Amino acid sequence: MRYMLKTMERNDLRKLLRQVRSGKLDVAGAMERLADLPSAELPFATLDTHRAVRRGFPEAIYGEGKSPEQITEIVERMRKAGQTVLVTRVGPEVHEAVTRVERRAEYHPLARALVVRSGKRGKGRPGIVVVSAGTSDLPVAEEAALTAELMGNRVTRIVDVGVAGLHRLLAHRATLTKARVIVVVAGMEGALPTVVAGITSCPVVGVPTSVGYGAGGDGEAALLAMLNSCAGGVTVVNIDNGYGAGCAAALINAPFSRGGRR
Numbered sequence: 693m694r695y696m697l698k699t700m701e702r703n704d705l706r707k708l709l710r711q712v713r714s715g716k717l718d719v720a721g722a723m724e725r726l727a728d729l730p731s732a733e734l735p736f737a738t739l740d741t742h743r744a745v746r747r748g749f750p751e752a753i754y755g756e757g758k759s760p761e762q763i764t765e766i767v768e769r770m771r772k773a774g775q776t777v778l779v780t781r782v783g784p785e786v787h788e789a790v791t792r793v794e795r796r797a798e799y800h801p802l803a804r805a806l807v808v809r810s811g812k813r814g815k816g817r818p819g820i821v822v823v824s825a826g827t828s829d830l831p832v833a834e835e836a837a838l839t840a841e842l843m844g845n846r847v848t849r850i851v852d853v854g855v856a857g858l859h860r861l862l863a864h865r866a867t868l869t870k871a872r873v874i875v876v877v878a879g880m881e882g883a884l885p886t887v888v889a890g891i892t893s894c895p896v897v898g899v900p901t902s903v904g905y906g907a908g909g910d911g912e913a914a915l916l917a918m919l920n921s922c923a924g925g926v927t928v929v930n931i932d933n934g935y936g937a938g939c940a941a942a943l944i945n946a947p948f949s950r951g952g953r954r
Contacts, residue, residue: 748946749843750775752935755782755806760789767808768793777808778842780835780935803834803934807842816846819872819945823861825854825884828903832934833877836899839938840875845945855883868892873944875937879903882914889923895944898928899937 711717753766763779767790770777779786780803787799787806798807820840824833830851837847848871853861861868861884868874869892876885877899885898898921900914907913911931918928929936 749939749942750777752839753777753779755779755786760786763806764789764793767797767806771808771810774810776810776842777806778839778935779806780804782806800834800838802831803838804831805835805838807838809842814844816841816844817945817947818846818848820845820875820941821848821850821868821871821873822875822941823850823853823864823868823877823884823888825852825876825878825880826903827852829877829879829901832899832901832932833875835934836875836877836938836941839935840942840945843939843942845942853884854878854880855887858887861887862891865891873897873941875899875941877901877934877937878918879911879914880905880908882917885918885926885928886921886923889921889926894925896923896926897937897940897944898926899934900928900931902932 708717708722712719712722750770753763753770755763758766763782763786767777767779771794779790782804784799784801787797790797790806790808794808796808798809799805800807820837822833822837822840824830833849833851837849840847848867850861850864850867853864855861868888871892871894873895874888874892875897876888878884879901880903882898882900885896889896898918900911900918902908902911904911904913915928915931918926921928927940929940
């Protein structure tokens with residue numbers, strides 16, 4: 693079975709099929725309700741409304757370059773489909789615009805993200821730890837943590853434990869060794885993922901950030917350092933890509949059945 697989270701989309705689809713089978717809904721009515729599957733057309737965007745069925749989580753909205761009005765219209769359409777909405781890289785002005793039509797919208801200033809949840813918050817699966825090297829790395833780390841939480845996980849955060857003071861990291865060794873996957877966010881020389889991978893046995897997702905002085909190249913030094921890690925099991929996402937790291941960690945932490953992912 694394919695991996696899936698308990699999303700509103702999958703539950704609605706099952707409910708719809710049961711209604712057709714029981715005769716409570718005819719085929720024409722079902723077709724009308726399925727009109728937005730697998731995509732919904734807007735004048736400026738084509739929404740992948742079927743992604744949650746395939747991947748386990750709805751399409752996220754990358755906010756940079758989009759106007760508040762465009763984001764608001766996308767959010768409205770996704771909420772109409774009963775989906776959880778995640779908008780990344782936005783400011784409070786987008787939250788202000790969206791709350792005019794969706795009062796449940798939450799703004800997370802550190803992650804620079806907006807969330808509209810579908811259904812109640814669950815406890816989430818344990819197993820993910822997000823580690824940030826410095827306070828300047830926190831926006832990217834929080835984006836990763838928030839993404840993983842929305843995908844059904846309970847995330848433990850460890851902050852400001854860069855290699856310049858290694859004792860700070862080692863103080864959290866008990867937490868690190870219990871993790872199923874660790875996201876490590878670091879700028880400067882990007883050495884922290886290698887250190888973490890050297891003292892743990894689980895997969896490590898490295899996230900280079902554009903934090904550092906001059907020759908760091910806006911995160912290129914950290915990216916190359918992580919790509920050249922001498923520790924096995926380190927996977928690296930793009931510079932400042934907290935969202936991608938959160939998704940990767942959630943997929944790694946997904947439950948497995950004998951028949952495969954569920």
